[in-house]
Structure formats: C-alpha cells, structure tokens
Amino acid sequence: MNIHSPALGKDVSEAVFGQDYNEGLIHQLVVSYMAKARAGTRAQKSRSEVSGGGAKPWKQKGTGRARAGTSRSPIWRKGGVTFAAKPQDFTKKLNKKMYAVGMRSILSELVRQDRLVLADDINLAEPKTKVLKEILKDKELSNVLIVASGFNANLELASRNLHNVGVCLASDIDPVSLLAYEKVCMTSDAIALIEERLK
Secondary structure (H helix, E strand, O other), X not given: OEEEEOOOOEEEEHHHHXXXXXXXXXXXXXXXXXXHOOOOOOOOOOOOOOOOOOOOOOOOOOOOOOOOOOOOOOOOOOOOOOOOOOOOOOOOOOOHHHHHHHHHHHHHHHHHOOOEEEXXXXXXXXXXHHHHHHXXXXXXXXXXXXXXXXXXXXXXXHOOXXXXXXXXXHHHOOHHHHHHOOEEEEEHHHHHHHHHHHO
C-alpha cells in the first residue's frame, strides 16, 4: 500500500516509509554495522609460541639465583606475552528481518523529521565540484548524503572535495551513513530500488 508523503511530495510505500520508530533496534543495527568494520587482526605470541627456551637455563638448586624453567617466560626479555592477544571476530549477529525493519525505521524517521529530500536524477555533464556545489546550494543542502540508483562517475568525482557531502548507491545504503548526515537526498529511481529491497 502506498501513502502520500508531503515531505517528499510523492506517493511512497507505507511498508518502507511508514514504519514505527524503534530506537532499540536501530541501536543494534548501528552497533552490528560498526562491529563488522573492525579488523580484529591483532596478534601476539604466548610463551609457547616464541622461539627458543627448550632447555632449562640453569639447575634448580645451588646457584643462588631464582629458579627458572624456560627463558621464554613472560618476565624474561624476549619472552612470550602474558594473555597474548589473538585475532578476534567482532561480528554481531543480526538476522535479515531485523535488519530490514531497522532500515525501514531509520528511513521513516528521516521522512518524519523532514531530513529526506527527493531530487530529480542528478546528472552532471562534467566532473566539476563547482557545478555540484551550485546544485546543492540551490537545494539548500550543505551536509548531505546523495543516494543514486546507479554509479555516476561525474557525481562521484565532483563530490570528493566536498567534506560534508557523501555519495552512495541505493543498493549500498547503510544505517551509519543515513544517520551521519543532516539530510539524505534520493532520486526517484533510488527510492524505487530501496522500496523493492526493503518491502
């Protein structure tokens, strides 16, 4: 079922843009997305992994020194690390249904807050930052994420030097980017693709 959105000035899918706000689910969505970006590739060697240390450094008694069984002990120079860090997977499980509901909740809230803007297909004849800057100035957009239906090389190149402007495809939208910018500018084709993906 479609509803008319005054903010967008067109009919949109109620299933996608009429979702109730769910703060807890959005929080889970953002945490899960950011956790996936963590590499977790740290690695240190424990006493069993460092080289050497096979022989007992000196006999147990009679030397006057503290007893030692291996030179790879963590208290020795070049010894292993106590509680050595290992590669770690920070991924947090979030099923597809929860992800879809969370994304719909974010998009619906953007519409309610008048932060989602509809634009005609933004076609740039040349990859000029100045041209894109003028277009955004006419629309009163300074801090904005532009969501396009397909890859546009000119738009991608023109936006690189604008620090508060981001560009992404409708198929690649993510919760962090949608929430990070003051406004989200979508083309009609992009909205149609998102409705198809999240319905």
